[in-house]
Amino acid sequence: GLAFGGCRLLVYKTPWTSQYLHLLGVSEDSLLYYDPNRIVHACTVLLPSPSPLDAATRETLLALRRAVVPAAKITANALPPPPGGPP
Numbered sequence: 200g201l202a203f204g205g206c207r208l209l210v211y212k213t214p215w216t217s218q219y220l221h222l223l224g225v226s227e228d229s230l231l232y233y234d235p236n237r238i239v240h241a242c243t244v245l246l247p248s249p250s251p252l253d254a255a256t257r258e259t260l261l262a263l264r265r266a267v268v269p270a271a272k273i274t275a276n277a278l279p280p281p282p283g284g285p286p
Contacts, residue, residue: 208231
């Protein structure tokens with residue numbers, strides 16, 4: 200799995216977040232789910248560079264999903280459907 204030197208990843212809690220991060224080798228105990236009612240203190244913050252996916256359309260993200268799921272050798276039934284309905 201991926202090691203983050205004791206750091207945890209602050210992520211949104213969606214039905215697919217932990218499943219996709221698991222495919223990347225990120226363990227559940229490395230995740231800290233965003234809660235708008237909590238204040239998070241961090242001594243170090245690492246921010247990713249802007250990505251073209253930041254403004255990706257639903258169609259682009261569905262195409263990415265169709266590429267990732269087979270490459271990970273899992274079935275589409277093992278993942279929740281994307282928001283808005285089936286791919």
